[in-house]
């Protein structure tokens with residue numbers, strides 16, 4: 001059974017990770033940037049990763065094609081159009097300003113393009129979207145703090161901060177100060193933790209950074225005490241199954257901890273992470289776990305409901321979206337019962 005149209009919130013997607021090879025080639029030609037190939041298929045063939053770092057090396061290199069406001073606009077608009085087709089009603093989108101600053105692109109250009117796309121998409125596609133500014137862990141805590149201060153004039157264009165890039169060796173404890181500052185500025189706080197790093201990284205993200213959601217968090221399952229905390233506090237974990245397989249965080253989808261996480265009563269959501277690199281958008285991720293774990297319509301509905309519960313939307317909007325999930329479930333059950 002197809003799940004392509006479950007209404008969902010996408011809470012873990014890097015806008016830079018939605019750069020499909022077709023658009024990559026278009027932007028490279030537009031901006032005279034050299035690529036290893038100008039054939040989108042041949043470029044996709046290069047996407048064979050052994051771990052997170054092997055992916056990040058290609059991902060960061062490709063971002064040299066983003067030069068002007070329209071490039072960021074086109075990138076975000078392409079994602080929002082595809083996401084709408086995937087059933088996404090709400091997207092809380094990560095972006096990595098430090099990558100673009102290092103490429104010589106001012107913050108005004110990045111915000112200008114991304115924010116304009118979000119406004120146009122809300123008007124033209126009916127999708128609600130906001131931005132979460134991520135700090136690159138490999139650049140350290142001081143650089144993160146400088147980036148946040150530089151972004152203060154654009155605070156009305158972000159809803160929160162996140163933490164991404166190479167995890168192991170760059171624990172959350174390095175970012176205590178910048179997350180405290182973000183909290184004082186009234187921003188939501190999330191962080192990647194427990195993707196490649198162990199459960200200790202998840203503990204630190206909760207205790208030292210005060211995060212409201214954990215991105216990935218799959219290795220939390222190794223620590224029963226942590227599982228109990230996550231269950232009791234209903235901390236959302238934004239799980240990205242196709243990403244985890246592509247980056248070998250889990251050997252196969254069949255061995256993914258998702259069923260164990262659900263059985264443990266964790267508030268799990270499904271997301272796509274970097275869909276242009278990992279073979280699928282949120283609908284593809286949902287379809288993959290539905291098939292692999294033979295999830296029932298009720299379990300799929302729970303995942304969709306969780307995505308809205310875990311979002312940063314106002315409560316009334318969450319309720320409206322959750323009602324749409326319930327309606328979708330009822331329609332599906334009527335269809336399968338032949339009524």
Ligand code: ADE
Pocket residue numbers: 014017052164165166192195243273274
């Ligand atoms: N940046 C983009 N995708 C990422 C991931 N899966 N983990 C850490 N940083 C990232």
Ligand code: ZN
Pocket residue numbers: 012014164192215273
């Ligand atoms: Zn991610």
